[in-house]
Amino acid sequence: VGSPLLSLTERGQPSLSTPTSSTQQQITMTVNDIGKIVLSVGVTQIIVDLLSRKFIFQSDSYKKSLATFQRAKDKHDKSSAALAAKRLLYQEQQRNPGKKSTQQISAKSIEKDEKKLKFESDDVSATSAEVTRRHASANFSTAIVFFLLYRILAAEYSGKIVALLPFEPFHLLQKMMTFRGLTGAAGFQSATEFHFLWVKAVGAGGESITKPMAPLSPDVNHASQACAFAFIYFLCNMSVKVVINMILGEKPPEGVGSIMDSPQSKKMMETFGVDPDDMTGLKKVS
Numbered sequence: 001v002g003s004p005l006l007s008l009t010e011r012g013q014p015s016l017s018t019p020t021s022s023t024q025q026q027i028t029m030t031v032n033d034i035g036k037i038v039l040s041v042g043v044t045q046i047i048v049d050l051l052s053r054k055f056i057f058q059s060d061s062y063k064k065s066l067a068t069f070q071r072a073k074d075k076h077d078k079s080s081a082a083l084a085a086k087r088l089l090y091q092e093q094q095r096n097p098g099k100k101s102t103q104q105i106s107a108k109s110i111e112k113d114e115k116k117l118k119f120e121s122d123d124v125s126a127t128s129a130e131v132t133r134r135h136a137s138a139n140f141s142t143a144i145v146f147f148l149l150y151r152i153l154a155a156e157y158s159g160k161i162v163a164l165l166p167f168e169p170f171h172l173l174q175k176m177m178t179f180r181g182l183t184g185a186a187g188f189q190s191a192t193e194f195h196f197l198w199v200k201a202v203g204a205g206g207e208s209i210t211k212p213m214a215p216l217s218p219d220v221n222h223a224s225q226a227c228a229f230a231f232i233y234f235l236c237n238m239s240v241k242v243v244i245n246m247i248l249g250e251k252p253p254e255g256v257g258s259i260m261d262s263p264q265s266k267k268m269m270e271t272f273g274v275d276p277d278d279m280t281g282l283k284k285v286s
Helices: 031-057 060-095 107-156 171-178 191-201 229-238 240-248 263-271 276-285
Strands: 005-008 014-017
Touching (some): 031 107, 031 229, 031 240, 060 107, 229 240
């Protein structure tokens, strides 16, 4: 950085000051601030993953639910394979009625096996939903922790610039993330007003900030390129948090569906007039 710091006085008027000013709230781009946000997100995710593994995924109840699901799935797969073979044999008998076979297959027998397979399929869905519920509880706990972390960091970095972007964000991105927390708390209401104050602070009026006016990066020519904490926090959640969770997080076993696949959920959907098969089709499309 190595340049005069842009700060706002208590009246919201901009001025150039040194880091030792004790009466002004400094708004500055620092690598330390970004590193602190990245470290906070990373450490929090590591702690959450380790606690979830200890108290949820290594618990006896989860291991029991997982074993029950695996047994139901294996039983369903065997029954499904046996029914498929029986159907092929029945079709062969229908094509060659005079041919003798060691095993005679009837339509009634196939219908009975289909009902049995339907029952086993419901059992798989129920046990799968139980495993999914425990993963959902871990995800819900993680969401609460990161919401609290966001509130804490947002209060700490309110009105403070933590980075300068090499591009000028479009208005919606400014409003939702890059300028979130800067307006109001720092004494101005919009990026346009802040730009006017910034240009005035560096010693000249005009429509843009040029290199002779302030020792900033050549890519920075408008105050809207100031970046608040929220955007850095969002990027950390999309990168650092995801990578750590891929390494330390517990993934659902193969074949586990969602809570909506359980027989109880399907009955509830039917009560409200929703076809469960339609929901299954929507999930496959998405």
